[in-house]
Amino acid sequence: MNNTNEMLLEIQSLSRNEGFARMVIAGFVAQLDPTIEEIADIKTAVSEAVTNAIIHGYNSGDGKIQIYCRIIGRDVFIEVRDTGEGIENIEKAMEPLYTTRPELERSGMGFAFMEAFMDELSVDSKLGEGTTIKMQKRIH
Amino acid sequence: MENKTKKTKNTTILQLREGVKADFEIVNRCLIIKLLEELDHHNALTIREQSDKLITGRNVKDIIFDFTGTDFMDSSGIGVIMGRYKKIIFAGGQVAVTGVNQSIDRIFRLSGLYKIIHKYDSIDEAVNKFTP
Numbered sequence: 160m161n162n163t164n165e166m167l168l169e170i171q172s173l174s175r176n177e178g179f180a181r182m183v184i185a186g187f188v189a190q191l192d193p194t195i196e197e198i199a200d201i202k203t204a205v206s207e208a209v210t211n212a213i214i215h216g217y218n219s220g221d222g223k224i225q226i227y228c229r230i231i232g233r234d235v236f237i238e239v240r241d242t243g244e245g246i247e248n249i250e251k252a253m254e255p256l257y258t259t260r261p262e263l264e265r266s267g268m269g270f271a272f273m274e275a276f277m278d279e280l281s282v283d284s285k286l287g288e289g290t291t292i293k294m295q296k297r298i299h
Numbered sequence: 300m301e302n303k304t305k306k307t308k309n310t311t312i313l314q315l316r317e318g319v320k321a322d323f324e325i326v327n328r329c330l331i332i333k334l335l336e337e338l339d340h341h342n343a344l345t346i347r348e349q350s351d352k353l354i355t356g357r358n359v360k361d362i363i364f365d366f367t368g369t370d371f372m373d374s375s376g377i378g379v380i381m382g383r384y385k386k387i388i389f390a391g392g393q394v395a396v397t398g399v400n401q402s403i404d405r406i407f408r409l410s411g412l413y414k415i416i417h418k419y420d421s422i423d424e425a426v427n428k429f430t431p
Contacts, residue, residue, distance in 0.1 A: 174339075174340050174341035174344070175341050177339050177340055177341050178337055178339060178341065181339075181371075195401075195402075196401065196402065199371075199401075199402035199405075200402075202371065203371075203373050203402070203406070206339055206340075206371075206373040207373055207374055210339070210340040210373070210374075210375060213340070214340065263378075264343070264347065264378035264379065264381070264382040265374075265375075265378055266374045266375070266377035266378040266381060266410065267374075268374040268377055268409075268410050269373075269374045271374075271409070272373065272374055272406070272409065275409055
């Protein structure tokens with residue numbers, strides 16, 4: 160089977176849209192008949208990426224976040240893009256427990272969860288231009 | 300948002316009428332937070348505020364986070380639990396989680412949080428462990 164499909168969602172950078180973004184992606188991926196665990200993995204990864212965009216990309220201010228999802232065969236590709244502040248030091252940002260916002264009680268586990276729950280993860284970021292998180296996961 | 304307080308013996312049940320993210324209950328000096336919504340960044344803000352009011356105002360010693368009513372938590376939840384843990388640990392308090400499903404359990408295991416918090420099957424079990 161070699162089916163392809165894609166979708167694009169744009170949301171305002173508001174915390175109340177986090178749950179909505181998770182549900183949309185979970186609903187879209189459902190066509191591959193994933194396990195409950197696979198769906199939970201994807202929901203968590205999307206939640207972390209969108210939360211990062213809201214808190215770090217836009218500093219909890221105004222902005223737009225695009226969530227793109229493409230299915231090729233049994234592979235799910237997800238991109239979460241913001242045009243916010245960008246990440247100064249990607250390597251540092253991806254270290255478990257590292258956070259620039261301890262006062263907001265951020266655990267510093269966001270990227271660690273994205274890495275753990277997806278098969279591939281890459282981060283493109285430019286200061287002042289924004290960040291794109293690319294993730295991939297094979298549904299078995 | 301208005302609090303409705305019902306008191307029976309040494310148990311206080313606090314119900315919030317609007318924007319209910321969790322039910323809060325205090326048994327002896329143990330705060331039980333029954334989560335009713337997904338514990339993400341959005342809901343973390345409210346739950347944090349409501350818990351902290353009770354922790355300081357009601358002389359809370361131990362905390363139980365009950366996940367029976369929700370099936371999702373991300374790294375924001377880790378932050379909420381860690382933050383409350385830091386508030387009570389110096390007074391000898393403990394933190395427990397109950398009603399944890401498989402995916403939330405994996406988040407706890409991955410984060411290493413089980414090194415400092417306890418997991419029990421039921422609220423009763425946790426309450427008994429805290430207040431023998």
